Amino acid sequence: MEHAVSTEPEDATDGRETGDGPPEAADGTHGAPEAEGTDAEGTTVESTAAESTAAEGTPERSEAEAELVAQQVERERIERRKAEKKGPVASGSKLSGTAADLLAAVRAVESGHKPVSTAFSEPEPAPRRAAPEPVRRPEPPVPVTPAAPAAPAREAVEAVRAVLAEGGAPESLAPQVAAVLGEGADGGLRADPWQLLRVFGVRPEQADGFARALLGPECGPDDERRARAVTVWLLEQAALAGHTALEMPALTAALAQRSVPDPDTAVQSAIAEGEALVFQDALDDAPPGTDRAEDDDESEERPVRVLVGLERYALAEESLADGLARVINSVPKEDGSAAEWERAAASAPRSAAELIRAATGHGLVLHTGGEASRAEPAALVAAARALGLRAYAATHTADGRREFAELLAAAGYGAAETGPEGQGESGALDGQRSKDSSESPADVLGAVVTVAGLLSGAQGPGRDGEGALDLDLLVVLDAPQLDVESAAVLAESLPDGARLVLSGDPGVLWSVGPGRVFADLLAARVCPQIASRTPDPGPLGELVSGIGIGELHQVDAPGKEVVIVPVRDAGEAVHRTVQLVADSVPRALGVPPEQTQVITPGHGGAAGTRALNAALKERLNPGPGRFGGFDPGDRIGYSPAPGRTVPGRVVRADADGLHLECAGAPVVVPKERVEQSVRHGWALTAHQAVGQRWPAVVAVLPGDAAQALTRPWVYTAFGRAERHLSVVHGVEQALPRAVAEVPAKPRTTRLPALLKAQVPASG
Template structure:
């Protein structure tokens, strides 16, 4: 399927190109500028050159240079147009790291790093003109009040989500269902949280099957196509994106709500606050929502930590699965989850450690594993083996690894915008949703990619920004996916980026075989034991606690007894 094209008026494009050229900025940015600023994009950009910062990928120093080219000496560090744009840019950057708001001190410090002369005045001005909203979140032990600042889009989404979850709790059913703990909880409550690893995903799916057998309208939603494939056709799972768009799932009733009595959402840690708000807003009164996922994995891209906040607020029943992930990989990952990197018995070579001295050797051994060792010794073909590393840059990041893997597995000149038929690619379909596929061919409409059996057309104008080679991914990209074999690459310069959630996520993507290309020495066990991962500043927990102050109800005992 092709993405819908966004129509931008020719006049807006021409106006944006003219101003960009005058300021020495790439004219290729014109479509994005015109889409963001509308029909008068050229005039708006000429009046306020720092609005260029609203284009994804543009950095403050680039916007400053553009402004100086247009305004000359008038382009000063303290210009209100600049400080306002920087406030928004800092908060949007924070959202990409998961924050829905920042403490006032953190925002001021970020502005100071960007040479804003008076960060406090800049913040006050941003509040006065409505660029940001102010929230007071709790009282500290010394009597001080924590002040948070956030953009209205995330504030509105978080508040809407909290209201919607509270509505489900309050209007939920109180039926007595016979069965296990999850079944009993879902029968009696409008909102339930289920936690566990990969094997535990079967429990919410079994719940959905039981609900269907009772005649209830039921759907199972997962993060991406990889999750749909793993559950198999009998589960009838759809992606969250397709459910929201109406491309799959039960459709909506006359009021615009999902035509559902029960919705099971797996991979819930990957939900950002805006997507979660849209899901919950679509749930009808009196329906049931089960959020399932593994709290140990890395949170999704985008603002919020929805699953973690709902767990922390304790406003609904929480059912922890006792179903462990099997085998040596399951044992290894389970230990990592509690801060222990244990040696495990792997008689079938389920876990293999490959020590390396430097990044060059790490790349070489990775290619050797994917192209030869894993297919030959483990029996998993190359196309079912995924490489995971710490980042895109660096001497053993995704770019370097993908270049080496392409040269070995599918050499070519990259005649279609850097890609060849047969290339494995990672398509950033939207924020936080990476889809893996294989390039089929190219046409006038863009690059044709086979994604898990679905033909997708990546528009020409999006190929450069949204498509990468996909033999190697970051752990964040891979978080909601799994493969028969995984090669995790840990070069020496990766040590500072490691944390327990990162290692847990990366190692846990493997189903049958895990190879660890290991060059970080003791940094790996230290990260597992000591690095709990970066915290996200959010408001959802506080909002939920304020709306639902009563203690969370417990699942009814078997037979309905209290």
């Protein structure tokens, strides 16, 4: 059996930042030892130590004799304590202070007299001065290397390796199988060989071959274990494609294609074993404009759709709906008067003013627009912070964080004031931020975090005593990249009364993880939606804006902002791409190769990321690849966990692993994880490039990529360029056809139905 996958989906993976707690004391001490004290029974420690010293001070005594003397001293001390307990209790003459008062009070109560009033009352403390609230200063984030998951024990891996060898499976899968199946993986795999399908990349036909080798004649397509494992595998494949659940007819049809004799029984078995959950979502089949409350037959049952999904995504989507409903239905905190909010809105540009006014009175606001529209949420954050709110912005990448900090500095920190009548387009806030006018983008970086850094606690305000994020307003940029799990954690982490603004470009590719949170919220219309009127500038902005509405324009590019390079085949596409990155773009535009990003539809194929990276490495940084295929200076994409890619470069390698520099932070990847988490990064897929931009981009469209092109893919790939875009064009009419006719692939999600049950639709 070969452990290979015929096609590799686009993956966008990036490291989650995890915060380390404060370091503990290394010496383990709790304080300086006291020179003199008493033990638990009240005996003076100093006198006992003196006796012990006198007893052990005779040099003629042997070790045994010294031990006997020490025991005798201890017995004498015990006898002395017993005698003291048997003797009469003193009248309390040795007591003083509160202890003496308590003894007097007890005796007074026993004798029937009034107790001393001071015995049970404490002196009134001196009035405490109210301590001023500490000033919150943004602290520079500490780069944190994500902790690698603990590797399974060597004995467990070897036991699994033996079972794999017996079934004819690649022994290299042993560490993954042991990690996925956990303790007793070898026994579990032998009892149910189809558990091999839980390992990423293994297909049903490969698991079938493994099962036949282990079970022999007992193995058959009607085996209940096989049916259940294939059901779970199909649901996991659906999650990789972005679905949070599958409709029952689609799931049973897929099971039939995988030679499962009784698909309905297979699904019921998976549900009974708790490996899948079933849901019934009501469908609204009424025609537009019909008020269902006025229907003649109100007793008629509404149609429903039956969905089946994995527990982790189903629960995450339900948690997300609950959290968003709480944010929408709660009343925002009254931070700043209405007049102050309106004054901030009046001094902002038109689209930014609409966003500020919407955020004033609503818990959840959606904001849509392209790259140029990011100045509007920046104006909102600046206005909120000027009014004293704990306002933060969250991006998905380190580059996005740095760029938004620059926008925030321009919007509310040091921008020229125009006053409310000037309606200045710079986003001035009518004198609200004079105290912050000297701050630079580096100074305001504490107000901008990454989503991963915020959730892990490595960046941002931290959490309050109840575990909620300690903030009043959160603006999330690149909102289409939120999958249901990260969005659920965000929504549940918001305190009551906080404002949440989700901002993003609805035309880009959706999240790599399952769900389409931003698109579902836009369709549900359960909160205000502010559409930016700020167009992206220049020929590139005109080109990308046209793609967003399904039109591929031929734009005027006097400064060579857009260049089309036709090619006949994949080999020529690779050759011209290397030529553009290494020679043409640096010579014509002055953009060095390290600032030019190649984007292609997939990893495989004659002009996929693997082939392009190999050719670009040979030209730009040739070397033997002695560190797992990498050399110092290689551009890489680091993927510590599924989700996003962190661009970086190789620094060196040693016994600790491969040393990288990613977004200015050092990262060490252990040797055993290099193969699965590090790839060369001169060429990326569009999904890996979302949320980042480069001065120059070379989009490679070989002939075999025609079927993979969609409008969101083209929109995303072309929109990653800031100054220059070269299109290596080998798909002929497939490109304009994709832009005009191929929308985003649909995803099955439950969020709209869940929200509809909790939040009334907004006009």
